[in-house]
């Protein structure tokens with residue numbers, strides 16, 4: 001083994017060539033093991049890439065333009081969702097599920113800083129009565145789908161190095177909510193070093209660089225590098241149903257969407273997305289659009305204001321399709337991306353990064369002090385052959401838990417879950433009390449294993465698999481199970 005002093009000298013030289021040698025400023029105080037651990041972290045740094053990204057970031061800051069002005073942005077075609085008329089696609093999706101050609105994929109490696117929950121976000125109690133965690137909601141939904149379609153429906157959960165252990169422990173302590181061992185598998189995403197505003201790498205400890213998970217776009221590489229992609233292939237899986245950990249309304253593997261993705265004539269069958277109508281030009285969701293003829297998503301913050309607000313003759317937003325991070329991806333597409341040496345673009349977030357100051361004291365900043373570099377899964381869309389975007393009812397699909405309070409919070413998400421449960425029950429002939437504003441005057445929860453849609457509920461009630469009263473009274477609280 002190279003002597004420690006030689007190893008330090010060679011790493012220092014490499015770092016110095018990129019102006020990053022300051023990360024070794026405390027190495028003389030470390031014992032051999034910690035010093036070597038720090039050197040290993042430094043030797044794995046993508047220093048050229050960081051330098052390129054910083055040049056781009058500083059250039060953008062100077063010009064004030066995140067989206068190059070010459071990029072032509074056009075509206076995207078959105079396929080309206082008409083489930084009644086599209087039985088053939090739902091049937092095609094069901095056939096994929098039955099044949100074991102679909103696996104669910106949840107990205108759960110985020111830091112969840114806005115929510116401020118001191119554990120992986122998937123462990124957050126999200127349902128209105130039983131306080132089912134987000135993970136439990138998805139697990140039970142998947143269990144119900146497996147039973148309904150006799151489908152293997154593996155579930156892959158992406159974690160980060162920061163939350164992998166507590167996530168696995170949570171699943172273990174709940175027996176994965178009845179999902180058989182080996183049918184839920186975890187993969188760990190990569191990280192990126194956190195930088196200060198000048199692009200200098202930050203330290204979280206004298207022997208450790210400050211890092212953050214590399215974004216949900218890191219899921220593509222994590223699938224390949226973990227060996228999970230090959231394993232799924234070996235199990236006959238052809239498509240992944242991708243969703244985020246923060247949205248309890250999401251359908252983990254909807255037959256109609258999967259069928260449209262795999263068999264609709266407009267679809268290349270590589271990557272498809274569900275969208276919702278944006279509430280307003282100011283709503284903070286990514287926007288589907290076409291750039292240079294390729295479908296993609298622009299972050300709301302990068303959307304030129306006049307385009308964000310542009311309306312059609314009937315008053316609807318021209319760029320009205322908002323991203324809810326629900327995608328279907330073919331394994332063949334992911335394989336192609338990884339074989340081609342995938343390089344999704346980095347996005348910059350200014351965040352509060354706890355880090356050592358020059359004297360080696362850990363500081364918890366009250367204002368954003370650092371830069372986080374992340375890649376996003378939706379940047380794979382322009383690389384896909386004819387991606388389709390399928391419109392969705394927001395109140396059926398999307399009520400994320402992002403913030404501790406205000407919009408997209410546990411309170412708004414629970415209200416949306418109750419509203420959807422009441423709507424499904426009403427559609428099945430059960431009367432639900434509503435106040436003058438039309439809000440449901442009761443708390444209702446549907447066991448996700450029993451129903452993921454109004455139709456499921458109708459069948460479950462008709463076959464006696466679930467029970468509900470004929471009428472819900474004001475103030476009632478009950479779970480349809």
Ligand code: UTP
Pocket residue numbers: 107108109110111112113114115121158160189212213214215216218243244245246374402
């Ligand atoms: P968000 O963009 O909401 O980020 O993630 P976040 O890190 O969870 O939360 P904040 O911004 O710190 O409050 C959207 C989805 O992508 C996943 C998250 O777990 C969530 O399901 N994600 C995000 C990852 O899996 N890895 C990442 O590196 C980032």
